[in-house]
Every structure is written in structure tokens, then in C-alpha cells.
Amino acid sequence: MTETATREEIHSLAKATLDGLFQFIDTEVVPLEEKFRDVLGDERKLFRDDGLLIDEVAEARLSVRKMSSQAGFYAMFAPEEIGGGGLPALANVLILEALYRKYGPGRLLIGWSNAFLGSPLVASFIDGPSHMFMSITDEVRNDVLPGLLAGEKTVCFGLTEPNAGSDVWGLQTKAVRDGDEWVINGTKQWITNAPYADHAAIFAVTNPELAAQHKGGISAFLVDASSPGYSSETVLPIMGHVSSDCGMITLDDVRVSNDRLMGEEDQGFMIGMMGISEGRLMIAGGCLGMSEWALDRSLEYVKERKTFGKTLSEHQAIQFMLAESAMEIFTTKQATLRTAELVDDIPTTGRIPVKEISIAKAVSVESCERVLDRAIQIHGGLGLSTEMAFQEGFRIARTLRIPDGTSEIQRRTIARQLLRGDVVF
Numbered sequence: 001m002t003e004t005a006t007r008e009e010i011h012s013l014a015k016a017t018l019d020g021l022f023q024f025i026d027t028e029v030v031p032l033e034e035k036f037r038d039v040l041g042d043e044r045k046l047f048r049d050d051g052l053l054i055d056e057v058a059e060a061r062l063s064v065r066k067m068s069s070q071a072g073f074y075a076m077f078a079p080e081e082i083g084g085g086g087l088p089a090l091a092n093v094l095i096l097e098a099l100y101r102k103y104g105p106g107r108l109l110i111g112w113s114n115a116f117l118g119s120p121l122v123a124s125f126i127d128g129p130s131h132m133f134m135s136i137t138d139e140v141r142n143d144v145l146p147g148l149l150a151g152e153k154t155v156c157f158g159l160t161e162p163n164a165g166s167d168v169w170g171l172q173t174k175a176v177r178d179g180d181e182w183v184i185n186g187t188k189q190w191i192t193n194a195p196y197a198d199h200a201a202i203f204a205v206t207n208p209e210l211a212a213q214h215k216g217g218i219s220a221f222l223v224d225a226s227s228p229g230y231s232s233e234t235v236l237p238i239m240g241h242v243s244s245d246c247g248m249i250t251l252d253d254v255r256v257s258n259d260r261l262m263g264e265e266d267q268g269f270m271i272g273m274m275g276i277s278e279g280r281l282m283i284a285g286g287c288l289g290m291s292e293w294a295l296d297r298s299l300e301y302v303k304e305r306k307t308f309g310k311t312l313s314e315h316q317a318i319q320f321m322l323a324e325s326a327m328e329i330f331t332t333k334q335a336t337l338r339t340a341e342l343v344d345d346i347p348t349t350g351r352i353p354v355k356e357i358s359i360a361k362a363v364s365v366e367s368c369e370r371v372l373d374r375a376i377q378i379h380g381g382l383g384l385s386t387e388m389a390f391q392e393g394f395r396i397a398r399t400l401r402i403p404d405g406t407s408e409i410q411r412r413t414i415a416r417q418l419l420r421g422d423v424v425f
Helices: 007-035 055-071 088-105 129-135 138-149 209-214 268-302 314-344 352-377 392-398 408-420
Strands: 155-158 175-177 181-192 198-205 218-224 246-257
Touching: 007 055, 007 088, 055 268, 088 268, 088 314, 129 268, 138 209, 138 352, 155 181, 155 314, 181 198, 181 218, 198 246, 268 314, 268 352, 268 392, 314 352, 352 392, 352 408
Parallel strands: 155 198
Antiparallel strands: 175 181, 175 198, 181 246, 198 218
């Protein structure tokens, strides 16, 4: 994708991609979901006693990744320089919006789903090839990327720790240089895809003095999950579920060669923020689509359901809820699409839209939670049932207020940018 592509061309590209993606999902993925319908609908059957997915479903997710890769969708958001499709940020948002508007939440083999398992359909920085891999040596790229691009292997993003979540500078994991190797010790927690990852991007303090001054001192390493001393045996259940794809990683004298350093020594903080910023925009696009899905279902329902002798659509209280959701969706859409355009304009303007990325993430997640709450209310008892996916979507939206920067961190970032003079909108 060229930097000079117009927004109209990007919209056309996204539409063409979606036509093929929807056909792929309906032809290849939906039949797999039907095959495992009984298991996917009952977490007591879905997860093993140790919290991991049963082998049949894990194999199905692997199959979807590989098929998606072969069809050209899995790595379509990854940079062309590492073998990805190189689709721009605007196309990224448009595709995720449409994907979740059409299929909604609760789809284990398509997207956000039971226990907030990551999507096997499209790679992101938390599980597959992404912009982070621009910062590794050619030798490591040749060794690691083929498996990631093919969907045969996955990665996880090892930043958060028991005592370091929003406060990245509070990292306690340490990496000490020993000749041509680094020795890493520490614990990571709430790491998406950790129980399944073949590789991990591990962030560790390499210069305590710089880290204490918030001037660097954190480095990123690409660690093989089979390395001696590396362990990820603990799976962490999350709200409303018996398990999840989040886990803990322990690193006990894990040795990593110096060529596995991602980017420059002591400059891993920027690599981490790059991944998180990418994740924030993807979350915004997905939440926008999920909000639209919920409103679409609500509009269908209120035109059919009758109470007190008339359809729900004739009740003013229901009309107000529909209007509130539409207002929030419109606002979210403008913020998210505009932010994506600003991200695509970075090569031209040189301006990184830090403030806008935080705005898009916070607005999209919080409005999605409210839209889904209204959808549940409109549907009454049916909205609370597992027959509908509203309850799953609501939990996902609530969950997403935490990762990639909490809602409070987004507000702090926005305020700091404003106070630094970034008042452009």
C-alpha cells in the first residue's frame, strides 16, 4: 500500500478486502463453528482442568490461522517489510468495524469470544506478526517470521507484571548482560496468549538508573517459549468465565542471545508503546463494530416485540435508548476514523497522534459498554440469556477498559498532551 493512497482508495480497498474476508469466513470458518457448536457453547467442555483449550478446539484455531494466512488475511495488517499485507490504519479500522458489526462477539474462531480469547482470524501485536518485528535483525526475522506469518506459530506481548500494569516504569523483571547473552529474571502477569505462545516479546529493565529517571533503561527481547527457565503454566480466569487466554510467565535465569534484542538496548519502552498504540486503535475499530451490531439487533427486535398493545419501537423510552446509542456510535466512528487517518498521515506530517489514539480507545470502549447495556435492557430477559451474545459483548467491553491502557491512563495521556500544547483537533 503506497503512502500516497487517497482515503477514497483506502475505503475501496477495505471494501474489496471485506468481500473476500466475509466469503472466507462463511465458507471456511462458520462450518468449523457449527462442528464444535456443542463445545463452544459450554465452557465446562471447552476447557481442560488446567484451564487450557481442549485439543480439538486448539487445533481448530490453528487451522483457522493457517487457512487465513493462505487466503491472505491473517497478516494483512502487518508491515510489508516483514511479509505482511501492509494495509493502512484506516483500512484496519474499517475492516474490524465491519467484521464485528456483521458477526458480533462470542465467536471463538472468528474474533472476541468466550473468555476473551484472541482472534485466530487476523494477527495483532498480542499474538502474531506486527510492527514490532521491524526492530529485529534479518537473521531472527528469517528464523521466526515464517512460522508467525503462516499462522503456525504465535507470540505474546510480555509487558505487564504483578506490580507493574499502567505504571510501565515499575517493571521489576531484570535482564543482565553476560557476554553475548542476556540473563532474564522476573514474572509477567495478565499476558494475552501466554499459555499458547511459541515466542514472547519480554520487556525487562537493563539500566536501572535510566529506568528510575523514566529516560529509558528498558529493553525488549524476543524469547523462545521453549527456553530453559521459561514457564507459562498458570492460566488466569477472567470475569464470568472459567478460564481465559491470559496467563503468567515466569523467567528464571532465562538466557537469550544478544541478537534477540528487539531494537536498541535500553530503548524497549518505545517498542512497547508502539505495540500498545496499535492495539488501542484495533480495539477502537472492533468496539465500534460491536456497538453497531448491538444497535442493529435492537432495531430488529423493537419492530417485532409488542408490549401493552404496541411494538417496543412505539414507546418513547425505547426510542430514547436507541437514539442515545446512535449518538454514541456516530461520535465514536468520527473519532476512530479520524484517528486512523492521522496515523496514516504520520509519514507526511511527522506528527504522532498520541492524544487522538487515547481518545479513540477510551470513547469506543466506554460507549460500547453503554450501547450493549441498553441492548440488554431493550431485550429484557432475553438480553440476559446466553441465547443472545449481548452478555458476552458487555463483558468484553468491560474487560477492554483495562488492557492497552486503562480508561484513566487514556485520560491522563490526553490531559498531558493538551498541557504540552497539543491542542490540534
